[in-house]
Amino acid sequence: MEDTASRGIQAFIADVVERGGRAVRLTHSRRNPVQVWGDDGNSCIVRVRSKLSGDWQARKQDESLDDDDTGSQFWVFVDLASSPEEFFIVPSAEVADDIRAEVDLWMMDTPGRSRTGHHAIPLGRVAHGRGRWDLLGLAGEKDPTRYSDAQRAKTAETLAAEALARKNARKRPKKTPALEDEVVDTRLVVVADFGGYRLVARFDPNTQSLEIMRGPMQGRRFPDPTAAATAVASHISGDVETCDGREFWRTEHGERIPMGQNIT
Numbered sequence: 001m002e003d004t005a006s007r008g009i010q011a012f013i014a015d016v017v018e019r020g021g022r023a024v025r026l027t028h029s030r031r032n033p034v035q036v037w038g039d040d041g042n043s044c045i046v047r048v049r050s051k052l053s054g055d056w057q058a059r060k061q062d063e064s065l066d067d068d069d070t071g072s073q074f075w076v077f078v079d080l081a082s083s084p085e086e087f088f089i090v091p092s093a094e095v096a097d098d099i100r101a102e103v104d105l106w107m108m109d110t111p112g113r114s115r116t117g118h119h120a121i122p123l124g125r126v127a128h129g130r131g132r133w134d135l136l137g138l139a140g141e142k143d144p145t146r147y148s149d150a151q152r153a154k155t156a157e158t159l160a161a162e163a164l165a166r167k168n169a170r171k172r173p174k175k176t177p178a179l180e181d182e183v184v185d186t187r188l189v190v191v192a193d194f195g196g197y198r199l200v201a202r203f204d205p206n207t208q209s210l211e212i213m214r215g216p217m218q219g220r221r222f223p224d225p226t227a228a229a230t231a232v233a234s235h236i237s238g239d240v241e242t243c244d245g246r247e248f249w250r251t252e253h254g255e256r257i258p259m260g261q262n263i264t
Helices: 004-018 092-109 149-171 225-237
Strands: 022-025 033-037 043-051 056-059 074-079 086-091 118-121 188-194 197-203 210-214
Touching: 004 022, 004 033, 004 043, 004 074, 043 056, 074 092, 086 092, 092 118, 188 225, 197 225, 210 225
Parallel strands: 043 074
Antiparallel strands: 022 033, 033 043, 056 118, 074 086, 188 197, 197 210
């Protein structure tokens, strides 16, 4: 099934063409940048965020334009649940300012939080950008004959191929240098499901330390399972959580029982 991001980009590119412009997806970043040429020949870079329901998702780090490796001038928020799709176009600087203000309030609520993680953007914060095609140098009215069925199929095929390539790249194992001895990690693999995330970690029974291998806070090492569970749950929820690590983390295989039942 075509993913939401690709569907949103396809819908956006189609609308750009039907309004007399041109658009090409760029591949140097995972943040879904698209280069757009208006009917006057001028171009700009936009970041496309798409949703089928709920809020659009960004990152708290998007509060800084310095963290935007796409060099975008605008964000385009695509609502795929509308028929036809709706597009909300907002300058990147304005999006960054808005996220920064919201993160400031979130930090004030509980000092000591980290300015990282997912950040939801509801419709009300971008509604003023509905249909602002003029910001991209495009006509308000569109001509569907400009974007043929063949072009639409080609765009969908290209985006699907890119999505498959990214998925395969994530699955592809890293090559081990032939002259190096293979290092076997004997730590116990444990998992947890929290806030819509699947977390994978490794627990060292000798030191009691636990390292998060996949999911939010990946790469962080904690002195014990409870410290890890409490930290990652608080990071995901955006609130202060208290967790029992030996109940939170579960064995990877079989019935996935709490790790506390397997480890003394």
